[in-house]
Amino acid sequence: MHETDMTKALIMTVKDWWLAQPDKPQVSQVHLTVGKFTCVEPASLEFAFQVQTRHTFLANAELIIRETPLIAFCHPCQQEYRPEIGIQYACPICHSPMEDIRSGRELKIDRIEYNSQVESYYAPNL
């Protein structure tokens, strides 16, 4: 199952970071960006996260998912459009096939919020 493996990878990434922290902070929130075009179901991801973090250092952490829409760019028309996932992957004006995806394929950790002495966060992709 897609979401289960993805969650495993996500937890491993967070754990690597956490293990490197001298004070082992309490993680409160893990923020994710999930593109619509990854076909990952946020609800399934949340469920997998809950199940897999049980009795771990992430047991009290909340998974917060921000979904990004699928946005493509049409070169002949020089404009962005929003393809309809599973229905229509071409420019609505000139019908050129979708080739340049600008958004919607992301799957990354935005940041991790945790409590140490002060409220802090870690942003692995910045």
Ligand SMILES: [Zn+2]
């Ligand atoms: Zn076009």
